[in-house]
Amino acid sequence: MTASEGAPVFARVDAITEAGEYRARAGKPLRLPDGREIGALSEVPRLYVTRAFGRLAQAPVLPYATRLEMLAKAADLFENAVLEGQSVDDYLDLVSLCAGVPRAIAHASVAAIARTLRALPDTLAQEIPRGAVTDLDDPRLRDGAAYWARRGRTLAVHASGNTPGVHSLWPSALALGYAVAVRPSSREPFTPQRLVRAFREAGFASHVALLPTDHDVADVLIEQADRALVYGGQSVVDKYAADPAVLTQGPGRSKTVVTDDVDWHEHLDTIAASVANLGGAACTCTTAVLVEGDLATAHAFAAALAGRLAEVEAGKHRTELPEQTARQLADYVEQAGKGTTPYGRDDIVETVRPGTAVLHPVVRVAADAEAPVLGVELPFPCVWVAPFRRADGIAPLASSLVVAAITEDMEFGRRLLDEPGIANVYLGAHTTTWMKPGVPHDGYLSEHLMRTKGVIR
Amino acid sequence: MSDPGAHDWSILDVDPLQQTVTDADAYVRTLMQWHFGPETGSPFWLKRRATLGFDPLTDVKSAEDLALFPNIVDEFRDIAAEDLVPRGLGESPKIAAVFESGGTTGRPKRFLMFEDWFTRYLAWAGRKAASGLGGSGINLLATTPSGPHMIGEVTVRQSHALGGKRFSIDIDPRWVKKLIERGQTEELRAYVDHLVDQTADILATQDIGMIQTIPILLTKIAERPELVELVRSKVKRIAWGGAHMDPDTRAILREEVFPGIPIVGGYGSTTILSVAVERKEEQPSGLATFDPFSPYVFFRVVDPDTGRPVPYGERGQIVMNHITKFALIPNNLERDTAIRVPAEDGHIGDAVADVAPVQTFEGTRVTEGVY
Numbered sequence: 019m020t021a022s023e024g025a026p027v028f029a030r031v032d033a034i035t036e037a038g039e040y041r042a043r044a045g046k047p048l049r050l051p052d053g054r055e056i057g058a059l060s061e062v063p064r065l066y067v068t069r070a071f072g073r074l075a076q077a078p079v080l081p082y083a084t085r086l087e088m089l090a091k092a093a094d095l096f097e098n099a100v101l102e103g104q105s106v107d108d109y110l111d112l113v114s115l116c117a118g119v120p121r122a123i124a125h126a127s128v129a130a131i132a133r134t135l136r137a138l139p140d141t142l143a144q145e146i147p148r149g150a151v152t153d154l155d156d157p158r159l160r161d162g163a164a165y166w167a168r169r170g171r172t173l174a175v176h177a178s179g180n181t182p183g184v185h186s187l188w189p190s191a192l193a194l195g196y197a198v199a200v201r202p203s204s205r206e207p208f209t210p211q212r213l214v215r216a217f218r219e220a221g222f223a224s225h226v227a228l229l230p231t232d233h234d235v236a237d238v239l240i241e242q243a244d245r246a247l248v249y250g251g252q253s254v255v256d257k258y259a260a261d262p263a264v265l266t267q268g269p270g271r272s273k274t275v276v277t278d279d280v281d282w283h284e285h286l287d288t289i290a291a292s293v294a295n296l297g298g299a300a301c302t303c304t305t306a307v308l309v310e311g312d313l314a315t316a317h318a319f320a321a322a323l324a325g326r327l328a329e330v331e332a333g334k335h336r337t338e339l340p341e342q343t344a345r346q347l348a349d350y351v352e353q354a355g356k357g358t359t360p361y362g363r364d365d366i367v368e369t370v371r372p373g374t375a376v377l378h379p380v381v382r383v384a385a386d387a388e389a390p391v392l393g394v395e396l397p398f399p400c401v402w403v404a405p406f407r408r409a410d411g412i413a414p415l416a417s418s419l420v421v422a423a424i425t426e427d428m429e430f431g432r433r434l435l436d437e438p439g440i441a442n443v444y445l446g447a448h449t450t451t452w453m454k455p456g457v458p459h460d461g462y463l464s465e466h467l468m469r470t471k472g473v474i475r
Numbered sequence: 476m477s478d479p480g481a482h483d484w485s486i487l488d489v490d491p492l493q494q495t496v497t498d499a500d501a502y503v504r505t506l507m508q509w510h511f512g513p514e515t516g517s518p519f520w521l522k523r524r525a526t527l528g529f530d531p532l533t534d535v536k537s538a539e540d541l542a543l544f545p546n547i548v549d550e551f552r553d554i555a556a557e558d559l560v561p562r563g564l565g566e567s568p569k570i571a572a573v574f575e576s577g578g579t580t581g582r583p584k585r586f587l588m589f590e591d592w593f594t595r596y597l598a599w600a601g602r603k604a605a606s607g608l609g610g611s612g613i614n615l616l617a618t619t620p621s622g623p624h625m626i627g628e629v630t631v632r633q634s635h636a637l638g639g640k641r642f643s644i645d646i647d648p649r650w651v652k653k654l655i656e657r658g659q660t661e662e663l664r665a666y667v668d669h670l671v672d673q674t675a676d677i678l679a680t681q682d683i684g685m686i687q688t689i690p691i692l693l694t695k696i697a698e699r700p701e702l703v704e705l706v707r708s709k710v711k712r713i714a715w716g717g718a719h720m721d722p723d724t725r726a727i728l729r730e731e732v733f734p735g736i737p738i739v740g741g742y743g744s745t746t747i748l749s750v751a752v753e754r755k756e757e758q759p760s761g762l763a764t765f766d767p768f769s770p771y772v773f774f775r776v777v778d779p780d781t782g783r784p785v786p787y788g789e790r791g792q793i794v795m796n797h798i799t800k801f802a803l804i805p806n807n808l809e810r811d812t813a814i815r816v817p818a819e820d821g822h823i824g825d826a827v828a829d830v831a832p833v834q835t836f837e838g839t840r841v842t843e844g845v846y
Contacts, residue, residue, distance in 0.1 A: 043722040043761070063724045068698045069731075237660075 027111050029057035031207040034214050034228040035070045036077075039102070042066070044232075046204060051118045051340045052373030059204055061232045067199075070227050071242040074172050074197035077224040082152055084221075085193050086139050092189075092213075092220035093135035097128060101215040109212050117179055117206035118338035118374075123297060127182035130453075131213070134186040137455035138193045145462045150470050162474035169469055170244020170263075172197050176236060177210055178249035178267075179203030180299040180397055185210055188247055190463050192222060199227040201239050203249075240264060245467055265466040269395045270301025270419035272450040277408060277425040278310040282319055285424050285447055290326040292422060292449040294379065297337035298399030302420050302451045302459075306392040308406035313385065316405040317359065320383045324362035327379040327399060336376040337398055341367070344375035347396055351380050354394045358382040358402065387414035412437055419460060420450040484509060484563070487800040489591075489771055491598035499770045499823045500537040503798065507531045510803045515563030519554055520803060523547070538770065538823050541796060541805040542782070548746050548807045551576075551584035559587050561800060575623035576745040577648050583623065586745050592801040596749045597632050599768050604739060604752040606685075606712050613684025613711065614639040618674045618692050620646045625745050626717060630687050642681055644673045646689065648717070671695045671702075678705045685712045690720040697732040706733060716741035716750060719811075719831050722762050740765070742830055746807050747772045747797045751827070754819075762829040764816050771799045773824025776815035779808065784825075790814050793827055 029048050033040040042060035049055055080088075098106060110128070114121040134141075146152065150164040159165070173191045177200055178184050191198050202210045207230060214228040229239060240246045246264040248254055255268035274289050276282045282289075292304035309319045339347075344367045351366070359382060366378040379399035384391055387404045392414065394402065406414065408430055415421050416439035423434055423445050431445045441460045444452055453459070486496065486505050496502045509515045511524055511531050524531065529543050556573055569590035575583035601609065615634040621627025621643065634641035654663040670692060677683065686706070693715055696702045706713070713736055720740060729738050742765040743750030749772050751765035758764045767774055776791040777784055785791035793811045797804040813827035 043726070063721050063727075065694045065697055065724045065727050065732075068694075069727070072698075 027056055027108070027115060029112050029116070029208065031057075031202065031211050031228075031230060032060040033062045033066065033070075033230060034211070034218070034226075036073050036224040036227075040066070045230075046232075048116060048204070048207075050115055050374075051338050051343075052371060053340065056116070059202075059207055059230050061230055062235070063231075064235050064238050067229055067231065067235060067238045068242055070199060070229060071172060071239075073224060074199060074227060077171075077197040079195045080221075080225075082193075082195070085195065086142075088217075088221040089135050089138055089189065089193055092216040092222070093132040095219050096135070096213055096216040097132040099216070099219070101212060101219065104212065104215075109208055112208045113182060113206060116208065117182075119181065119206075119297060120336060124182060127186075127209075130183060131186045131189075131209075134455050135189055138190060141456040142190065142193055142464070144456050145464045147470055151473075154473075154475065159473050159475045162472065164470040165473040166468055167471045168195055169467055170196070172199065172243045172245070173467065174198075174239035174243030174246040175200040175210075176239070176246070176248040176250065176254075177201065177203050179205035179207075180301075181296050182206065182209040183296065183300065184249060184267075185213055187459060187463055189213065189217070191247075191467055192217065192225060194464060194467055196245075196467060197225045197227075199229050199239055199243065201229050201231055201236055204230070247463070247466070265463075267301065267460060269393075270303070271305050271393050271395055271417055272302050272420040272422075273306045273308060273392075273415055273418045274304045274422045274424065274450060275308040275406060275415060276310060276319075277423070277427055277430060279426045280424055282309060282424070283322065286322055286326045288422075288424070288447050288449055289323060290330050292451060293323075293401045294327060294330050294399040295449060295451040297397075298379070299337060299397040300451060301395075302453070303399070304401055304422070304450045305395045306402045306404065308387050308404055308414060310406050310408065313383075313405050316383050316403050320359070320361045320381050320403040323401070323403070324379070324381040327381065328362060338370065338374050338376055339398075341369055341373050341375040344377050347377060347398065351382075351396070351400065354391055355380075355382050355402075358384050358389075358391060393417070416440065420444060422448050422450045422452075424448075482508065482512075482515075484515075484800070489595040489799060491595050491602060493599065493769065493820075493822065496770050502770060503538050503541065504536060506798055506800065506803065507535050509563055509800050510561065512563070515561055515800075517561045518558040519550075520561075522558075523550075538773070538798075541798065542794075544806040546807050548584055548804060549581075551586060551746075551804075552582045554585070556585060556587060559802065561802075563800065564589070572625075572628055573623070574625045574628075574745050574748070577620075577624065577652075583649075584745065586748055586802065586804075588625065588628070588748055589801045592748065592799060593628075593632070596768055596771075597629070597636075600750065600752055601636055603766065604741075604755070606737070606739075608685065608712060609636050610638045611684070612638045614642060614682055615685045615687060616642045616644075616674065616677050616681070616683045618644040618646065618670060618686070618688040619717065620648050624648065625743065625748070626687075626750075629743075629750065633687065637685065639684065642677045642683065644670060644677070646670060667691060667695060671699070675699070675702055675705075678702060678709070683709050685714070686710055687714045687716075689717045690715050690724065691718070693720075693728060693738075694724060697728060703732060706736070710736060712736065713738045714741060715739075716743055720763070721831075722829055725763060726761065742827065744795060744809065746804055746809070747795050748802060748804075749797070754826070758816075758828065760814070760828060762814065764826055764828040765830070766819055766822075766826045767824065769818060769822035769824050772797050773818075773822070774813075774827055776813055776825045776827060777808075785815050787815050787817060790829075792833065793830070796824070 042062045045058045045060045047055045048057045110124050113124040150166040173196045175188045200210045217226045249267045255266045258264035309316050348367050361381040363378045369375045377398040384404045387406045392402045418440050420442040434443045510520045571588045571590045571593045617630035619626045740753040740763045741750040751767040754764045773796050775794040779792040793809045795807045813830040816826040816828045
């Protein structure tokens with residue numbers, strides 16, 4: 019496969035295992051948003067995957083301290099080193115061109131991933147149950163104690179390609195002693211490729227694999243692994259709902275709510291950032307804003323937010339997409355948003371180069387907080403606004419990865435904390451995209467990978 | 476052989492050495508005389524001639540002209556088997572079996588396997604895919620479809636040629652297709668495991684020298700270390716067919732799992748009443764390449780939109796032709812795609828490499844399944 023004429027970069031993503039990199043005869047082209055081919059992604063068959071898992075399951079479990087040292091070393095390699103001939107700049111070019119992610123966002127994501135890896139000693143120290151030990155030689159076991167044990171040996175990851183940041187989560191499985199196989203997204207396979215190379219270079223020779231596959235073989239990873247982490251849409255969430263070994267990362271449907279004890283005018287910057295940070299593509303980006311008050315208040319807020327987003331957008335938060343995809347998304351907004359009132363630009367698709375377009379922010383008002391459209395999450399800045407009253411209950415806020423409640427009412431905050439359908443609650447003037455190593459994203463991954471066992475010796 | 480009329484039909488006698496047909500066009504012209512002559516043709520073709528829209532006796536002058544024929548294989552779903560017997564074969568030509576297609580793209584089609592054709596085709600296949608194991612007395616383990624499916628009876632004959640015993644596990648490919656269509660992946664997995672378990676039992680207890688099976692079974696065997704050991708210690712030859720094997724799996728099986736054991740594919744179809752055999756010489760492309768029993772069976776690799784051949788080395792859809800005095804099944808656009816490769820030794824038609832299924836066929840989603 020050769021890069022087409024005039025393409026600015028060349029990319030090749032092959033499978034990686036203990037045995038090295040493997041170029042499959044089968045594969046598919048990697049393309050820029052405008053359709054230009056820049057290389058190819060290998061697609062390995064079932065037998066390659068099962069053999070890779072056979073070896074992963076036998077990878078030796080290294081001492082905890084060694085694993086953490088190797089992860090810190092990997093962070094440096096990922097952030098700075100030339101890996102298999104690829105410099106950081108080469109990598110950033112690929113990510114920003116192929117995935118349409120602004121280079122600044124890609125760069126910030128790289129730093130964030132490296133920071134997360136270096137912070138693992140601290141974050142895991144916070145994640146471990148207080149009563150648990152990690153070593154059979156721990157003297158507390160003389161009187162009996164909890165031991166933090168793996169639920170399995172291998173983890174499969176079906177990654178998504180919205181932002182490089184999704185790859186800051188699964189490496190903690192390496193710290194916990196798992197062997198990990200990642201199936202990259204064909205839209206952005208470069209971040210997991212570089213991470214896997216960095217991990218191998220840092221010493222995880224037999225503990226990590228990159229297994230690009232077609233859609234059918236993708237299921238083989240889930241079938242072979244002891245535990246799985248799967249990114250995807252609602253259909254993916256539904257597909258694995260009954261399988262306790264699979265942790266799904268579905269639509270975030272993250273929301274911001276502003277109560278009437280605060281003045282929303284003062285928080286427009288925060289809310290605009292929640293909508294547009296990370297190109298609006300992350301699961302933590304605000305999909306709906308509930309504004310306490312009547313419908314007129316919601317309209318006034320939407321008009322002001324649209325104005326603020328237009329300013330933000332003049333800056334750097336523009337995700338480039340294939341023009342056809344952009345038009346389909348715009349059509350979908352019309353269809354899903356039937357009966358809602360739009361603010362801001364009418365024509366949201368702007369062609370920036372032939373075949374490549376950006377989407378301008380969408381702000382639309384729905385008549386009430388029960389409107390199903392509030393759950394429609396799209397991979398660009400698109401937000402639905404509705405009126406809300408605390409007295410009517412918090413049902414409209416359930417089923418959210420993040421609820422940012424801009425409020426002084428801590429009783430309201432407690433109700434949000436008690437709602438099982440909400441994963442994260444940020445109280446006060448915070449964006450829904452706020453993050454910090456050690457603060458869980460959707461629970462700690464270790465809740466899925468580890469359990470305590472009673473041990474005495 | 477009966478000899479109706481004054482015609483010399485001898486050119487139509489099937490030669491396992493592929494030497495008697497030196498002029499394929501002359502062969503085709505004689506074949507038209509046979510299938511559309513009132514004393515030699517089958518009731519099906521004699522009747523069908525009226526609705527062809529051309530006269531095969533005058534319009535078909537060359538192998539190329541066979542492309543004039545419409546694809547009639549769908550009609551084989553409903554034709555009475557008796558109507559497929561060419562009268563020129565005599566009163567009661569020996570029929571080895573009525574075989575049916577797998578039903579991948581709809582209801583099964585039925586074809587007659589005449590003993591004379593079967594024997595001669597197998598003689599050709601035995602010569603082309605010579606294993607050196609003929610008459611050695613080794614036992615064959617066949618985990619394949621049987622019953623209405625051609626491969627089962629082929630393994631019976633194979634085993635006779637080897638001179639040993641035949642152990643068999645049956646596969647029901649139509650049930651597999653139902654499971655796939657219904658999305659019952661758990662059931663499908665259980666069924667395939669059931670096939671592997673039965674195969675494992677024979678492998679463990681019997682002296683098996685050769686395995687004939689389908690690609691997914693080889694993959695599943697390769698996933699069980701104890702079975703890999705058994706195969707490595709006992710088996711001298713592995714043959715596969717019935718479904719496609721992707722080139723990466725083929726390379727892993729040959730190079731990593733069973734190095735030193737020949738792994739040989741066959742590409743067959745009931746509509747050609749035979750199996751094209753894999754070339755022995757490793758191809759520069761590294762891809763499994765199949766030659767049919769030309770000129771009696773020949774392939775063309777075409778662009779399905781234009782019907783024109785694709786260039787050598789490019790992928791197109793396979794057109795199959797079976798043109799013997801036993802049956803005329805010409806110009807059948809099959810469900811599969813392949814890379815076009817020049818035929819061997821100046822034979823007519825194409826060889827095919829890296830065969831793969833098309834995703835939809837005549838508006839029906841193709842469920843390839845295991846066979």
